[in-house]
Amino acid sequence: MATVVISLPFLVTLYFIFKLRFMSAQNDQFIYNGFNQTNLRLDGIAKIHSNGLLQLTNTSNQQVGYAFYPLPLEFNSSSSSSVLPRSLSFSTNFVFAIVPQMPMLGGHGLAFVISPSQEFTYGVASQYLGIFNTSNNGSPTNNILAIELDTVKSPDVQDIDGNHVGIDVNGLVSNESAPATYFSGQEGKNRSMELMSGNPMHLWIDYNETEKLLNVTLAPTSIPKPNRPLLSKHIDLSQYLLESMYVGFSAATGAVASDHYILGWSFNKSGQAQSLDISKLPQPPRRRKSKENPVRMIIISLIAVVVVLVLVTGATIIWRRKKYEEIREDWESEYGPHRFIYKNLFKATKGFSDKELLGAGGFGKVYKGTLSSSNSQIAVKKVSHDSKQGMKEFVAEIISLGRLRHRNLVQLLGYCRRKGELLLVYDYMPNGSLDKFLYGNEKSNLDWLQRFRILKGVASGLLYLHEEWEQVVLHRDVKASNVLLDAELNGRLGDFGLARLCDHGTNPQTTHVVGTVGYLAPELTRTRRATTCTDVFAFGAFMLEVACGRRPVEQQGLTEEVILVDWVFECWRKGSILDASDPRLEGNYVVEEMKLVLKLGLLCSQSMPAARPSMRQVTQFLDGNANLPELPNEGGCFGTFKGNEAFDFLLSIPSTSGKCSAASFSSTDSILICGR
Ligand SMILES: *[C@@H]1O[C@H](CO)[C@@H](O)[C@H](O)[C@H]1NC(C)=O
Ligand SMILES: *[C@@H]1O[C@H](CO)[C@@H](O)[C@H](O)[C@H]1NC(C)=O
Secondary structure (H helix, E strand, O other), rough: OOHHHHHHHHHHEEEEHHHHHHHHHHHHHEEEOOOOOOEEEEOOOEEEOOOEEEEEEEEOOOOOEEEEEOOEEEOOOOOOOOOOOOOEEEHHHHHEEEOEEEOEEEEEEEEEEEEOOOOOOOOOOHHHHOOOOOOOOOOHHOOOOEEEEOOOHHHHHHOOOOEEEEEEHHHHHOEEEOEEEEOOOOOOEEEEOHHOOOOOOOEEEEOOOOOOEEEEEEEEEEOOOOOOOEEEEEOHHHOOOEEEEEEEEEEEEEOOEEEEEEEEEEEEOOOOOOOOOHHOOOOOOOOOOHHOOOOHHHHHHHHHHHOOOOOOOHHHHHHHHHHHOOOOOOOHHHHHEOOOHHHHHHHHHOOOOOOHHEEEOOOEEEEEEEOOOOOOOEEEEEOOOOOOHHHHHHHHHHHHHOOOOOOEOOOOEEEEEEEOOEEEEOOOOOEEEEEHHHOOOOOOOHHHHHHHHHHHHHHHHHHHHHHHOOOOOOOOOOHHEEEEEEOOOOOOEOOOOHHHHHHHOEEEEOOOOOOOOOOOOOHHHOOOOHHHHHHHHHHHHHHHHHOOOOOOOOEEEEEEEEEHHHHHHHHHHHOOOHOOOOOOOOOOHHHHHHHHHHHHHHHHHOOOOOHOOOOOHHHHHHHHOOOOOOOOHHHHEEOOOOOOHHHHHOOOOOOOOOOOEEEEOOOOOOOOOEEO
């Protein structure tokens, strides 16, 4: 029986021991990676956000907030008659964030608290952190241990600075404190931390009862627990703590305020606290814009400005490249001095502005420009040219033409090439083209003296092209609109050589017969062979045009065409050639000169190429150095043919008349310039 009597209390005792052990183990240890669905006891203005973020205070002034583990934990057995001695050792770590209301201005701080009660009715805000008040501060009956993260320097509680970690026993005058730093193992030294940076930070608090050592370790969440604690204090907690204690957090604001957040918390009363899973923790709200470090804001703004500038500059460079893009090939290098830079031409013509437009001819628009480098005036002819074929030869000819120098030729200065575009640069002729004087109303009419001088000038220019240069150059498009007047009203032939472009199929509107109706020698339409004689024919039409003030072919009424040559010939046959003179001259002309020009015009307009005078003879007649031969008294000998018999006659003409200089015609060979 004795065994039974002994065994009953023993079993009862055993039962309680196991029950306590079991229950304690359940409550001893917890880990919160965020605080969703936790039964923490909240007080003051503390709250848990939907993302699991625990907010102890917001930035309202003079506020307190508390969050405590709801159940008491057994700490100190020596002070009571507990069944089993309980260890004072504990281990905890948590992640917090303090976001001040203004950059680097906030308060007052937060604390991890071990307290006999979770009621802080008398706790005062600001430097008392919600756990003490003026009268109980420092009182041994408080039985409170707090690890403070203090962001305000309060002299009355002997704070070392406004950014420190302290061990507080029963009051706010810390037993030990240190500015917030962490030990960087990599660098082998302490690195300072800004508690109010708003960044999440990790704090470990470990108490070893055997060593009676309290370690407090701070670090950014980006690194593991440093192996050197920030605070390491020998302290016998058995003197301060009671058997049953609550653990939790307290935070307070004062005249200055911060958002105090706890992101996660791990606690263990009977061993090492588990590590928090940093990646799973809720994030505190993004820092207020105004809290952005001003220096950082400036740097970010500067970077943004630089990036925008780089992009804009880049886009501008690309745009300008495109805008001023040229085509330049190796073979052009020898023409360097004649090659114009597109950008300069673009600027000279104010971007090929319509205001600078001088005219639009068969080959393209002509713009007036002023070269900024030399302040000289130029005319830029923009010729659309898509064909790459023949370009090399053409440019070679252009350059060659640029070497032509005569006071009655419009000087070609150079060229530039772009995609689908050729630009020819000429001397600017301030008085424009002759046809505007002859037919236009806006310009004052030219008197006979001026007209005669222009005719002589153009004749000598054409003679230069035909005979006086090292090669024979055919103009192929002599007409009033291609004769330009310089400042002294000298006639100058322009556009020479451009007819060549048509041979490369540049201008689909133009057939292979180059020239202008009314100026085209009859054999040209038949044989398509340009010669010096076809130029003379055109010059004849031009002479009549200037003398009569009428176009070579004029539409009269709806159907009737007046062919100038025929009409002048009729006047001559009737013995009244002066009737053909321009009525706008009102008879103010030198009769002999007028007769000479009209007759010479007819002479040049003869259907038979061989019958026409050469340009040398033309100039001799005009200068009065030779007498005009008699004109044939046969209308069919002039201008375009009217009967088939004339064509038959033409066909018998050898392909190259001894008198006319020409070139063999093909679409690719040069017909413009041919060796003598
Ligand atoms: C702080 O929280 C309290 C209670 O939730 C609220 O009344 C107050 O407006 C909040 N203050 C700020 C600045 O959000
Ligand atoms: C301070 O708090 C204690 C309780 O800890 C309370 O008894 C006392 O009245 C409080 N003093 C003031 C001034 O609030």
